[in-house]
Every structure is written in C-alpha cells, then in structure tokens.
Amino acid sequence: MKKIKIVYLVCVFLIAGIDLLLAYGQALIELSDRTTVPLHSLGYQFMGLEGVFKDVHTVGYFTDKDLDKPLAVAQFEQAQYMLVPTVLDLNNTQYHWVIFDCTTPQIAMENIKRLGFTPVKMHNGIILAFNPYGE
Amino acid sequence: MFYLLGFLISLITGFLLIRLLCGNKLNFIFHLLLGLVLGFGIDGTVCFYTNILANQFNRFIPIGLVLAIAIAAFQASRKNLIKDIQALLKNISGQDRAKYIWGFVTLAILAIPLAISGHYFPLGGWDAWSCWNLKAKFIFLAHENWKDMLSPSFWRSNTQYPLLLPLINVWFWDLGGVFDQTVTMLNSIVFTLLTAGILLFGIWELTGNRLGAILSAVIAIAIPFSVTLYTSQYSDVLVGLFLLSAFMCLLLAQKYKLPKLKILSMVFLGLMGFTKNEGLIAAGIAALLIFWQERKNKKELKDLIFIFVIASLPAIIFTLFMAPKNEAFINGLTSSDKPSTLTRLMVICVYPWFEFISGKWNGFWLLAVGGIILSGKKLWQSTLGTMGLSLIFYLLVVMAYYQVNTFFEIQWWLSTTLSRILFALIPTIVLWITLGVMGA
Numbered sequence: 001m002k003k004i005k006i007v008y009l010v011c012v013f014l015i016a017g018i019d020l021l022l023a024y025g026q027a028l029i030e031l032s033d034r035t036t037v038p039l040h041s042l043g044y045q046f047m048g049l050e051g052v053f054k055d056v057h058t059v060g061y062f063t064d065k066d067l068d069k070p071l072a073v074a075q076f077e078q079a080q081y082m083l084v085p086t087v088l089d090l091n092n093t094q095y096h097w098v099i100f101d102c103t104t105p106q107i108a109m110e111n112i113k114r115l116g117f118t119p120v121k122m123h124n125g126i127i128l129a130f131n132p133y134g135e
Numbered sequence: 136m137f138y139l140l141g142f143l144i145s146l147i148t149g150f151l152l153i154r155l156l157c158g159n160k161l162n163f164i165f166h167l168l169l170g171l172v173l174g175f176g177i178d179g180t181v182c183f184y185t186n187i188l189a190n191q192f193n194r195f196i197p198i199g200l201v202l203a204i205a206i207a208a209f210q211a212s213r214k215n216l217i218k219d220i221q222a223l224l225k226n227i228s229g230q231d232r233a234k235y236i237w238g239f240v241t242l243a244i245l246a247i248p249l250a251i252s253g254h255y256f257p258l259g260g261w262d263a264w265s266c267w268n269l270k271a272k273f274i275f276l277a278h279e280n281w282k283d284m285l286s287p288s289f290w291r292s293n294t295q296y297p298l299l300l301p302l303i304n305v306w307f308w309d310l311g312g313v314f315d316q317t318v319t320m321l322n323s324i325v326f327t328l329l330t331a332g333i334l335l336f337g338i339w340e341l342t343g344n345r346l347g348a349i350l351s352a353v354i355a356i357a358i359p360f361s362v363t364l365y366t367s368q369y370s371d372v373l374v375g376l377f378l379l380s381a382f383m384c385l386l387l388a389q390k391y392k393l394p395k396l397k398i399l400s401m402v403f404l405g406l407m408g409f410t411k412n413e414g415l416i417a418a419g420i421a422a423l424l425i426f427w428q429e430r431k432n433k434k435e436l437k438d439l440i441f442i443f444v445i446a447s448l449p450a451i452i453f454t455l456f457m458a459p460k461n462e463a464f465i466n467g468l469t470s471s472d473k474p475s476t477l478t479r480l481m482v483i484c485v486y487p488w489f490e491f492i493s494g495k496w497n498g499f500w501l502l503a504v505g506g507i508i509l510s511g512k513k514l515w516q517s518t519l520g521t522m523g524l525s526l527i528f529y530l531l532v533v534m535a536y537y538q539v540n541t542f543f544e545i546q547w548w549l550s551t552t553l554s555r556i557l558f559a560l561i562p563t564i565v566l567w568i569t570l571g572v573m574g575a
Contacts, residue, residue: 008509008572009347015498016350019357020244022497026359027251040256043264057280074261077291081264085277089288 043078145174259368405446510571
C-alpha cells in the first residue's frame, strides 16, 4: 500500500509540474500574441458611442447577421456591455438612434437609406444612424 | 490605488469579525485569508441591501456601512488586539517562517500566469461581458434603472442568476467613483489566489505536509484550462472559493476544537448561495448534510441553522422576490414539444466520462479517481464523508436539471457548461482527496 501511495504521489508531482509548465507556456503565448482573441475584443468597436447616448435609455441595434453564429451574438452582447446603461433593442429601428452592424457597410447603408435615416458615424464598418421619426 | 484601499478595508473588516468569533486561535495567515474572503462577502452583501433592496445609489452608503462594521468589530475586539497581533507576528519564526516563505513563493509562482491571462482577456470570458460584469455595470451606471437588466430581452444574460459577484465589483467602483474594468480583472485574480492560499495553508495546517500542501494548490490552480476560467471573471470562481472556505472552516473547527469556526462555515455557505443558482443548490445540500452531522448537538445546530439563514437572506430575497422567470427553461417532464427523452438521459450519463478524460484537464480527473481509490473508507467518514456526499448529491441534482430542462440541445449545453460546474468543485475535491490520501 505504501508503494502504491508513493507511485501516486510521484504522479501528482509530475502532473503538477506539467500543469505549471503548460500554464507558463500558455502565458508566454498570450504575452507574444495580442491579436488572436477577436471574440473577446469585439466590444472595443463600440467605444465612443456611450458619449452620444448620454441620457438615452434605449437605442436600436440592426443586424442582418445570423444570430445563431457565436461571433454575431458576441458582437451584439459586447456592444450592449460597452454601452450600458443604454439598452440595445435588437432589430428594432423605431428609436432616434440605431446602430447598424451588417455583414458589409454597403448593406448597412442600403438599409439606412431604405428606412430614411441619416448616417452619423462610422467605425470599423459599424454605422450609427439617426432616425428623425424615432421615439 | 482605490482598489488597494478597498482591498484593505475588506481585509480589516473580515479579519476583525473573525477575531470576534475565534480570538487569536487561528494561524495568522489563515486568519488573514479567511478575513479577506469574508470581507468580500460583506462588501457584496452590503451593496445588496443598499443598492438593490433599498434602491439607494449614493456611493458613500455601502462604503460607509462596511467601514461602520469594521469600526464596530474593532470596538468589540480591541481588547488585547495589539498584543495579540504582536504575539501572532512573533510566532512567525522558525518553522512557521519557512512555511510562510514556501507558501508565498508558491502563490507568487501561480500569480504570474494568472496575471498574464487576466491581462490577455481584459473583458473576461463570454459570461463576464454577457452576464456578470454586464449586471455590475447596470447596477453601477443605471442606478434606479438597474432593473432594465432583468427584462426578458436580456434572457441571454441569465437574468435569474444572483448578484454577489457583480455587487462585489460595484462596491469597489463605488469606492473609486468610476467604472473601471481593472477591478473585475484584479478581483478574479485575487479570488483565485485566495483559493490557492486557503488550500495551501489549510492543508498544511491540517496535515503538516509541506509538499502535499504545495502540490495541492498547484494542481487546483495551474491546469491551463483552469487558469483561463479563473481569469474569465465568472462567478464559478466564487462558488469554488466559498465552498472550499466553508469546508476548511469545518475541518479546522474539528482540529482545533473551535466550534465557532462552524459559524463561519455557515456564513460562507450562505454567501455561496448568492453567487449562482448552482451555488445555491450546492449551499443547500452542504448545509443540510452539515446539519445532519451536527444533529446530536441541538444547541449548536440551532445556531448553525440561524446563521445559515441570515447569511442566505440576500439569496433568498433575490430568488423569491426579485429574480425574473428563467426564459431558458422548458420543463421536459410536461412538455410535448421538447420532452425529456431516454436519449437525453443517456447523453447526460455518458458525456461526463468523456469530459473527465478530455485533454484539457491534463489528467486531473484520473488523479482524482486514483486518490479516491487509494483513500478508501477515509473519504466517507466524519467531515470528509459530509464533503464527499455534498459533492455527489450536488452533481446528481445538476444532472437531474440537465434532464428536466430541455430548452437547450443537450450536447451543446453540456459542452458549454459542465466543464465550469466541475471547475468550481476542483478546490474542494483537491482538499477532500488530499486529506484522504495524506490523512488529516
């Protein structure tokens, strides 16, 4: 029994060592690479809009992206996170301000024109439009 | 700078309150670590009663209340305080000094990958910006409109989940007067190091085995997948920390014949109930089993139940009166559209085994099985038995929930959530098995 215990402790020692080495390896990769986590940095595209939305309770968020795809949902949810306390109403355009996050800026512009809105700001393909008839 | 101040206020408040309970009978470092855990819990609880229950958003109120608790605790425990601290510091010599040096070197080694990973994911993982930090920002910035975050359109944000983690972060933002993403990042790292510290110094205290204590802390924290989860700013870290702290207090209460530590154990379980719905279930199960263990001591049992209920009040109030309906729930037992099927049950029974042998855990679960076999009966006796049964019953309830709630496709749901449920249990499992193998 004592021998088995020693073997077990050696295994624990080895695995702990490997864990530590791998954790440091992962840290080194993270240190040298600042570009491969787009999913967790999508929200930065919406920075600056919070100034426009000061005292605005709700704005529209229009997207033609497939919201079953994680990247599209992540983009919407990070936009919401960045713009709190303003609430983003998904695919509702009846508000004064509407964010257009479409598959291409051209599609976004077409939708803005179709709805009769005025584009106000564009950043990384995301367009903020003003709805003159909005709530 | 304000983070450091908040850290110190939390630490002092928790330290003084534990001193009221246990005097200076605890190991000094251990007293500090548990004090900080309690201090964080108090920060969040005070924020709940002011911001959420009283709808009061003057930022100086939660800060002032925590300071008032600290001052009251100081007044109540100031007799011999300086003398006791001097005596405790004097004790940090010889073997004890070596213990602290080894312990802190281990924590420093663990802190480096945690700090890098935290910096790599400044916004945290998916649930951080979609749920936990989103709620914190709403409470801090939307003030009386904070309830916007509970509206059905936020169904993706788990609106029914409790608020302890967001409220702890809000308390720090209240202190600084601004929203600061660094707070959530630093808190997740501090919670992790507290978990490592309590595990390390606790096992050392209970077994006297230096190597075992260090290896336990490394095994529990350094799995690269765990490092990512620890720094993802999720509430699972708090579930793990409070569950570990609760059982550690229970074990130390036995070792040092300090029944008042059991009260602290109940406080930690109560606080755990306010971290996540899973935490509430785990807290309920663990508390019931501890009550059963203590059933012969009627007087003590009454106190434990009372303290558990008091500490659970924020969780009870929020869950019963404030939490919206879970929009991601379909009762598969009654639904004809999405019934609970036998195939679903089979997936639930089989999937965990693939999770256990998954490479992302670096063999942790195989080690755990080896440890369980090696420990034999020891793991099922006394407090270790209570721990083991708590873990088993909790996992059974979680599995039953996977079967009953058929809102999500089961394979996707298990693949995105089971690893986090297991991750939160790792510190307690490491404590449980280490004590089984080494003997307390």
